[in-house]
Amino acid sequence: MAQKFNGADTPNDTFWIGGTSYMTPGCARCNTWRASVRSLVAYRATTKLQRLSTATDPNSSTTTLPAPAPYTPPQTGLLSRLPRSWVPYAELIRLDKPAGSYYLFFPCVFSTLLAAPLASPVAAPAAVLGTSLLFLAGAVVMRGAGCTINDLWDRNLDPHVARTRLRPIARGAVTPRNGVVFAGAQLLVGLAVLLQFPPACFFYATPSLLLVAIYPLAKRVTYYPQFVLGLTFSWGAIMGFPALGVDLLSNGAALAAAGLLYSSNVAWTVLYDMIYAHMDIKDDAKAGIKSIALKHDKETKQVLTGLALAQVALLAGAGIAAGAGPAFFIGSCGGALATLGIMIKRVNLKSVKDCWWWFVNGCWITGGVISLGLAADYVVRYVERDERDERDGEAST
Known part of the structure; x- marks a missing residue:
């Protein structure tokens, strides 16, 4: 920035800022002081204007951030095989x-397998498999509906986050x-x-729709929106019991098992979504989007460890309430503790990239x-029940 004073002791000092002259009558020292102040103010204002102009001037020599890449239709994978008009809706449901x-489906599987021995009689393998397949269909549909509802709410936030700015509604x-019409169709x-x-x-x-x-x-x-997500995604941990005919309102053991399993899945959801939230942590901070990852950025691994311990402890409690045996405590509880520890x-x-890998593969x-x-x-x-039924049959004859 050019700056010139034409004589320090003359009655009328003149100085130029960006080609503009300022006349300062009065004593030399006062004029020099006034000139310096005005010079500083003008310099800062002009510099700010220059920065704004260079940020938008393609011929400027100033280095600016590259413009975001435009949307490109999928060229490979499942979406590339769909009609073009279907692609935005397929993207909308992820x-x-x-x-x-899968994260929505697993709690349904957990509750179905935990509830099966509590059914009277013990649920047959065909019933367990058929119920699980129905839950899989429901999980796919309701996850898509949830994503659509989420994107409708976030349509003014998603454009400010790099990972979400090209979502179909955004x-x-x-x-x-x-x-809205598409979400309604999915809910039907x-x-x-x-x-x-x-x-x-x-x-x-029905109550889960409010959480969605x-x-x-x-x-x-x-x-802590992850806790609300946990309450939503873990609902399947309750549904396996009524799906197999186990009445939670009259069976105290089943009710306790369902409640503990549900709480365990809430902890699991918060855990994996906290890792997921770290992918957007910088953009979320700029856009004013709150998350547990932002709140506990410095102590995330300690929080993850606490959530993992809570998840396994509650899972073990569910097994105790349901009368589970060693296979559950060694396989499910021990396996969960080991895999979560390795991930954390x-x-x-x-x-x-690493957060995404663990999020995608952690569910499996x-x-x-x-x-x-x-x-x-x-x-x-189930085998023990069959053997017991055989012995009872032989004894009766």
């Missing part, structure tokens, strides 16, 4: 990113009105799936060992 559906590929399909279960399931499932609707709002008012130790929270690693332990315990107890 059809190409099914990890969320980029204008799906209008809010069409998004979800209702059709729900009606395939015993009638009692409708009573237990309010989760996106939680990000605006609390640093190895995940690099500063790496978006931890969810898989819990399911295997529960399945082994169910098989043992």
